[in-house]
Amino acid sequence: MNYSLRILHIEDNAGDVDLIREMLTGTGRESFSFASEPRLATALNQVRGNSIDLALLDLGLPDSSGLDSFIRLRDTAPELPVIILTGNNDQEAAVAAVKEGAQDFLVKGEITANLLVRAIRYAIERKRAKSELHKLNAELEQRVASRTSELAVANRELEAFAYSVSHDLRAPLRAIDGFSRILLEDYAPQLDAEGQRICTVISDSTRRMNELMNALLAFSRLGRAELRLAPVEMTALAEAVFGELTTQAERARIDFRLHPLPRVAGDPALLRQVWVNLLANAIKFSAKKERATISVDARSEGTEYIFSVQDNGAGFDMRYADKLFGIFQRLHSDKEFAGTGIGLSIVQRIVQRHGGRVWGESAPEAGAIFYFTLKQ
Structure with missing residues (x-):
């Protein structure tokens, strides 16, 4: 030495x-x-x-x-x-x-x-x-804490930006939509067929943009909303949401299989939105089936419950599964199935805020099954 x-x-x-x-x-x-x-x-x-x-x-x-x-x-x-x-x-x-x-x-x-x-x-x-x-662990913990803080700031700034964009663009969009309607209603005789078609395209596009901004606004609010935890009866909630999303004729066409679901601790309003988005997707993507089947189930595994929503609809290619939960990401064209491409992003955000996970499994034309977990 x-x-x-x-x-x-x-x-x-x-x-x-x-x-x-x-x-x-x-x-x-x-x-x-x-x-x-x-x-x-x-x-x-x-x-x-x-x-x-x-x-x-x-x-x-x-x-x-x-x-x-x-x-x-x-x-x-x-x-x-x-x-x-x-x-x-x-x-x-x-x-x-x-x-x-x-x-x-x-x-x-x-x-x-x-x-x-x-x-x-x-x-x-x-x-x-x-x-x-110990020194290296302390340095690593400090770097992780610093990085986490930076990401939290970035997320808050992004959410504030999304809120600002979706809120501040509403007025000009209303103006565009309003003036296009005035052209169609008051000046239609002076417009040829192509002019009228263009005005209709403008009006439809502003409506579509307004839907996207409403979705973006809803998504940005999720990051700021405080979780209000309470006991949630998931069976009753899923049943109520399905009834609200469907007409009597649709319910006659859909074989809705609701299995007993456990009660959980969560934010009732946010968990309701999870069921709205997942069941709405199942209804939409099985709409072309002569006889649709939608099954809702849950099982206990370790310290969490695993919920599932399964349909026999259009399905999707698992090669693109990583895009499912991206904001405005869609695996089907708007002509095939209407939508904003933000519903699953909202589901993921809500489930993650409850400490859970969400994923999907499918094959083209073989239906899809979406899972999400919540703590027991």
Whole structure:
């Protein structure tokens, strides 16, 4: 080693102190600076100054004994490596000390110079490695906390921007829609067929844009809304939502299979929106089936409930499953199935805010099944 390791032997038996000193300072040994203290109280004063590299501790001292001796030493100098020197009659306390953070223990009467030097070297290296690991973990936690804070700020700014855009664009959109309607209603005789068609396209496009902005506004509000947790009867909620989304004729065409669902703790309004979006999708994408089937079920797994909504509709290609929950991402054209492409994004945001997950499975023309989890 490049410098003398400072060893403090805390021992009241002078013979044991002389034996350890001889082992460490004998000819040909590594460079050690050796000191001893017969009492724990005086030893604690030394280690407070951070001038010791390692302590050899006897557990039977005049002013302290057993595991308590190590605990007091550890609490005074948490970074100091400690090796317990124990007799045959107190090995149990030595083992307990190792469990509490001591680096090693050696049995008096069985200690050799080589064994002692090797134990000291390993103890210091282990303590050093442990300190470095704690330092790296602390730095990593700080970086994660900093990054999390940055992401939270970015998300708030993005949500504020989405809210501002969707809110501030409403007035000009209403103006565009209004003037296009005026052209159609008041100036239709002066417009040829192509002019009237263009006015209709403008009006339809503004309506479509208004729907998208309403969806964007709803999405941005989810990040700011406070969760109001309460017991939610999921069976009754799913049944009520399906009834609101369908007409009597549609209910006659759809085989709706609602299995008993568990009660959960969640925000009733937000969980209602989850059922609205998932059931609305199931109804929409199975609308072209002569006989549609929609099944709602749940099961318990570990510490969470897994809910599912399955239909026999159009389905989707699993190669594009990663796009399902992206905002304004759609796997079908507007001509095939109308929509804004934000419904599943809203479902994901709500479920994640409840600490859950959401995913989908399907195949083209083979229906789809969407899952989401909530804590039990």
